[in-house]
Amino acid sequence: MRPTVTDALFLGLLKSILGEDGLRYSDAQKVVYASDAYTLEKSLPGIVALPRTTREVSELLRACHEHKVPVVPRGAGTGLAGGSTAGGDAILLCLSRMNQILSVDLPNRRLRAQAGAININLTKAVASEGYQFAPDPSSQGASTIGGNIANNAGGPHTLKYGVTVNHILSLQVVLPDGEVMELSTEDSGYDLVGLVTGSEGTLAVVTEATVKLVKTPDSVRTLLVVCDTIDDATAMISAIIAAGILPAALEMIDKTILQAVEAAYKLGLPTDAEAVLLIEVDGVEAGIDRQAGKISAICQALGALRIEAAKDAADRARLWTARKKSVGTLGRLTPSHCTQDGVVPRTKLPQILREIAAIGIKYRLRIANVFHAGDGNLHPVVLFDERDPEEVKRVIAAGGEILRACVNAGGALTGEHGIGIEKRDFLDLVFSPDDLDAMAKVRGAFNPDGLLNPGKLLPFGGTCCPQLHQPETEAMLRLTKTRAAAV
Numbered sequence: 001m002r003p004t005v006t007d008a009l010f011l012g013l014l015k016s017i018l019g020e021d022g023l024r025y026s027d028a029q030k031v032v033y034a035s036d037a038y039t040l041e042k043s044l045p046g047i048v049a050l051p052r053t054t055r056e057v058s059e060l061l062r063a064c065h066e067h068k069v070p071v072v073p074r075g076a077g078t079g080l081a082g083g084s085t086a087g088g089d090a091i092l093l094c095l096s097r098m099n100q101i102l103s104v105d106l107p108n109r110r111l112r113a114q115a116g117a118i119n120i121n122l123t124k125a126v127a128s129e130g131y132q133f134a135p136d137p138s139s140q141g142a143s144t145i146g147g148n149i150a151n152n153a154g155g156p157h158t159l160k161y162g163v164t165v166n167h168i169l170s171l172q173v174v175l176p177d178g179e180v181m182e183l184s185t186e187d188s189g190y191d192l193v194g195l196v197t198g199s200e201g202t203l204a205v206v207t208e209a210t211v212k213l214v215k216t217p218d219s220v221r222t223l224l225v226v227c228d229t230i231d232d233a234t235a236m237i238s239a240i241i242a243a244g245i246l247p248a249a250l251e252m253i254d255k256t257i258l259q260a261v262e263a264a265y266k267l268g269l270p271t272d273a274e275a276v277l278l279i280e281v282d283g284v285e286a287g288i289d290r291q292a293g294k295i296s297a298i299c300q301a302l303g304a305l306r307i308e309a310a311k312d313a314a315d316r317a318r319l320w321t322a323r324k325k326s327v328g329t330l331g332r333l334t335p336s337h338c339t340q341d342g343v344v345p346r347t348k349l350p351q352i353l354r355e356i357a358a359i360g361i362k363y364r365l366r367i368a369n370v371f372h373a374g375d376g377n378l379h380p381v382v383l384f385d386e387r388d389p390e391e392v393k394r395v396i397a398a399g400g401e402i403l404r405a406c407v408n409a410g411g412a413l414t415g416e417h418g419i420g421i422e423k424r425d426f427l428d429l430v431f432s433p434d435d436l437d438a439m440a441k442v443r444g445a446f447n448p449d450g451l452l453n454p455g456k457l458l459p460f461g462g463t464c465c466p467q468l469h470q471p472e473t474e475a476m477l478r479l480t481k482t483r484a485a486a487v
């Protein structure tokens with residue numbers, strides 16, 4: 001019989017692996033782990049485990065495998081799809097203490113870090129030498145490299161530099177039965193690094209990663225383009241890319257967000273504009289002003305109200321604060337918010353933003369937009385109060401309608417936040433039962449008992465693995481039923 005995670009014998013085993021200091025049992029301690037940044041899914045884990053070494057992770061996974069106890073990996077819990085939420089019968093395996101930069105090899109432009117290292121600390125470790133780790137999710141001050149790998153995180157500079165998988169050289173992973181493996185992009189055969197990256201903690205636990213470093217660009221020009229209407233802003237985005245220019249970043253921030261950021265940080269942002277574009281070009285000094293000039297000319301021709309260029313590094317940081325701190329400042333406007341992550345072809349941006357506005361009106365919800373416009377990766381942020389169950393139902397229904405609209409526009413369910421629990425039941429909008437079955441077979445090859453991050457990424461139905469249909473925690477099922485009723 002499967003033990004409960006708090007069985008005395010099993011607990012004794014966990015203590016022998018992690019020590020008393022590596023475990024959290026009380027509700028007061030566990031409550032901070034009850035959700036990630038997708039706060040609509042909440043559930044207290046059975047136990048929180050905080051390992052310090054790969055060996056501890058391996059021994060813990062072996063014990064859980066032998067006793068058939070589910071395990072949910074977690075980094076910083078900044079995920080926006082409910083991916084690192086665990087039920088009461090599961091261990092939440094939080095890698096935040098495994099946060100060391102292990103080695104830096106500048107001649108070969110690579111860095112090795114433990115999975116719990118915070119993204120920004122990778123760049124901080126090499127910035128003085130003129131290098132950086134390019135993937136820069138807006139959560140980079142908190143999110144971990146392990147979480148970035150699991151979700152294949154992007155960021156404002158993804159437009160030019162690519163997503164996390166483009167910057168990973170090798171991974172140390174622990175399989176659900178405790179076996180430790182090193183996977184490398186230099187291995188022949190299947191690209192297992194590519195497979196694990198983006199697998200949302202359902203195939204293996206990442207414990208270390210070797211990442212590529214890129215040179216910090218010689219020169220950067222950052223522009224803030226103030227737009228009279230959302231349509232003007234989206235027309236500029238398409239025109240810039242159509243002109244053959246590849247900015248390093250091309251972000252859009254709407255009026256609601258601008259007002260919240262300005263109230264919090266007093267950055268001198270235009271609070272009367274409907275939207276601004278934050279556009280950055282980088283590279284060698286020669287020619288960079290010409291590129292920035294071309295972008296300005298396109299925006300002016302399409303009706304920009306005004307264009308501000310960052311005067312120096314401090315001014316650039318001011319403009320980026322407007323983007324990177326944007327979602328955090330929404331707490332001034334609303335008790336709760338929920339960020340969607342659909343993708344559409346860039347040319348469909350005007351249409352989809354109109355549809356999102358209409359969905360907001362239909363469900364009586366305020367929806368703000370701040371997103372990676374250059375690659376059509378939307379982040380509509382729905383403002384609401386999670387203490388109001390009727391409003392929560394409308395938020396879930398509106399979220400589903402936004403995802404359907406993205407798919408109908410020829411887009412995808414997620415750009416970078418992953419499927420998690422939030423979008424799991426929408427996968428059949430884009431994948432056939434055969435597709436889902438094939439994915440379940442891949443998962444089954446790594447995670448045959450379905451014990452690693454159960455109930456995430458793949459829907460209950462349409463899989464080949466009967467164990468994935470097993471009831472999970474009561475809390476998870478309750479949430480799923482609430483969701484199904486609302487959608």
Ligand SMILES: Cc1cc2nc3c(=O)[nH]c(=O)nc-3n(C[C@H](O)[C@H](O)[C@H](O)COP(=O)(O)OP(=O)(O)OC[C@H]3O[C@@H](n4cnc5c(N)ncnc54)[C@H](O)[C@@H]3O)c2cc1C
Pocket residue numbers: 036037072073074075076077078079080082083084095115116136137138139142143144145146147148149150151152153154155156200201202204205206207327328416417453456
């Ligand atoms: C304000 C804000 C801004 C954001 N901006 C961006 C953005 O620009 N781009 C973007 O891509 N995302 C963004 N996100 C989402 C989130 O920060 C990313 O998905 C990030 O990669 C999650 O990292 P984490 O360490 O918090 O992982 P968690 O939230 O703890 O976990 C995320 C997923 O990864 C799995 N996981 C975590 N660690 C491991 C591991 N070591 N091994 C195996 N699986 C693991 C978990 O099981 C879960 O499925 C943002 C979030 C917030 C709150």
